[in-house]
Amino acid sequence: MTATQLKQPVGDIQRWLACGLVIIMGVLPLWPAGHKSAHDFQRAAECLILLAASFSLWWKPTCLPEYRSRSALAAASLVLLILMSCWHSRYTAAALQEVALWLGLLGWAWVCRQRAVAGDESTLLRAMAAAMAAYAATVLLLYLTSLMSGQLLDARGFMIGFSNPRFLNHVQTVAVPLLWVVAASDADKRWRALASGAAMAQIALTVLTLARATFLAWLVALIVLTLSRECRISRQGWTCLVSGLLGALLLFLALPSALDLTWRPSFASPTGLSSAHSRDLLWTAALDQFLQSPWLGQGPMHFAAQINPTAAHPHNVYLQLAAELGLPASLLVMGLMLMPLAQGLRCLYRATPSRPLLAGALAATMAALVDGAFSGNFVMPLSQLWIATAWGLMAGAVARCEPAAVPLRERRSWSLKHWAASLLLATQFGLCVTTAMQAAREPPRIRADSPVPPPGETYRPRFWLDGWI
Template sequence: MDGREALGDGRADFWVVALLVGILASVGLLPLWPGSDLRAHDLQRLAQCVVLLLGAVVCGFACPSWSLRWTGLGFGAAALWSVAQSAHPVVAGQELVLWLGLCGLAVLASRCRAESLWVFVMRGLVLGAGAYALIVIALLAGALINAEPLHARSLCLGFDNPRFLNHCQTVLLPWLAWCTLRDPQRGWRVLAGMGAAVHVGLAILCLARATGVAWAVMLLVMLVAGQRQLAWRFVACVALGVACALLLFDLLPWLCGQRWATSFVSPTELGSDHSRGSLWQRAWQMFVNSPWHGVGPMHYAAEVKGKAAHPHNIYLQMLAELGGPAVLLGLAWVVRTLADGWRSLWASSLVAGQLVPAFAAVVAALVDGSFSGNFVMPLSQLLIAVSFGALLSGLAEASSPVARSTGRSAAWHFFAVALVASQGWLLIRAAEQVQRDPPRLRVESPQPLIDNTMRPRFWLNGWI
């Protein structure tokens, strides 16, 4: 089956694929943007809002009729109830609209069915990851040649916190490993392998614990599911990354007689929870105080307490902000999708098709989400949404490889109009908010003192 049979209308197909390629390339290339008056997180958030509006428009034209399950409708109703009960409904609505845009992006990604299309789409990811890796190597080489101080943070380009890069790497690596196997052109396979090695090396340099745990669980799941070809290629990429880290970050500095002036985190901090215990306890208390509708989307950031505007756990965050019913409905749909994916993985031991890397990437993201803010940051959100859409497309291809759309339902027209209108509103809101100094949700939003660290959520200054 070729791409035209998988997608249908050629002109619509072109825009779907082009947008997905651009989105994935931007994940690696946007942090390399040469200069901006905005901090990295705020620039990436604004770019994300533009991407989501473009995705909504393309989705409305290119996607087929589709039906939303009762769990999805129930989740939407519960989320709207939470918005209505929140202290700042407009801010809560802004968060909900952002998630709606990400869902639209996943629907758009699910439109691509043929593996050949996903190989092409993922070249955008390989291009971004490869360009990022080359710039990191060039910067390190320049510092070594000029005997400049070595700073770990300086190699995590375009991110206000190296952890935000690690969130992307969690989802990035399964796809790069797949590209080293499935891309028909050797040059792209080599670039994917190089990008994977450098990104693993950077994760090791930053002691990315949550990312490491996510990769380990993902590897175990893939082995148990019988997907050994991708699993062992993933192991090879990690091994190459370890060698890369030893060469670039240990051996070469030692040979040049240089030491790291600063590291991102000390190995002695590996056993620390970095205040996660108190963040999780606060989220749980919010849920206990308001178990049915929560405090409202984004409203974990409504009280300037603790060390973060989100609890570093997506499940506790949803419980606190949306309440129990919404979480149960949302998780029921996610678990069912993963169960369908697991059954499909068992049906074939081959790595062909996008279902295998998509399932691996989604599992890794869900594990990482137990310990980090990967579901909060703009670039990792885009990667997760596209990966989930790829999982849905793989499931659809496995169940009905020749199915084609026969028309659009009234429900689809309503969803498409609501999606475009909501993302347009979100971009207008973001364009207004980004003009504030610093960018923030409301004029009245608390601002950190000069010596205080920003606490990101929607913007880098994430407090409501």
């Protein structure tokens, strides 16, 4: 009786801490960034969220998953290769900073995984639905206010809270499939209605910004769900997608036309839909960097160490991993990431009853992977948090339908997890200290002598908005 009473408060505290972090993550775009850019503000907030998540794992290290010996060997090999890549890199401190960020995202994914394993994901999903609904309502309110004023309409101006509206699209890619889960399966019809409305509104905003990669990602995810015979989430997804498209036509085309208002072509225009936007040049640069060092890569974050006129990341996560980590480490990273995805698809295909969480989290993860082939969603702060959330929920949903791994002896298992959680906490504390020092610079940047663009020139984001190392 005593043990049960002691464990329950800890579980409750961890559940509400995770829920609070999701709410913070969701409302960050609506929070005033002060004199910092939205990107820099969100990066600093991301590091604090990851520190809180690592503290949660350190407080209760038994939340960390058990690993089979094959996975443990692959993970150990990956760690060794990444450390060798850092040592081989030009700026070792910057490379280690990127690795610490990755570890923090993995810790946050573990927190979300634990909530899914415990069957306690509904609180997190409702928090996501509320945050996405609040953002969509704010943007639509700004839009309607602009309509009533009769001013020239500016799509870019409505996408508040992001240094570039494309960063919003990266979040939408992952968040909308998770909204489908709430819309299709929540026990309360009010939450189902809220999530459905939020999904349709976010899809309409995606139409307004002409986000090609995001729509391609959703289409691929929905086709895979449909072929997997997961009708519940796929039906909800197709319904929201069509409704959002129709809503966008009515709100952003028919209504301004009826009021004799026009759009300012300052951000997205239909003529740009067939343009590569210099991605071919970035992919060529990433391939050249990979060929220069195919085994250890240039080092984590080090695509940003060679200045080019376009971007500090190659807009393709797969080429980025190859260029920065080398072929062996990038293959191990993708293998460890895709293993639960493959397990989840098998589980989804075999499942007789519908598994909404598994289907929605799989859709969100697949969408992120498709978007990652054309954008920088894996390097921007908020989309990183959303991707880690989706991956953690997917891994937890898979763990609920897969046979459990054979556990280590209890004392040995606790000791290993305790040391792993302590190391994670130490890296996240160090990351926050480093981030605070860098944020004090004007503008925030990795090194004091990092290249700074002259006045009037566009920043190239990576870790900070001034993304060059």
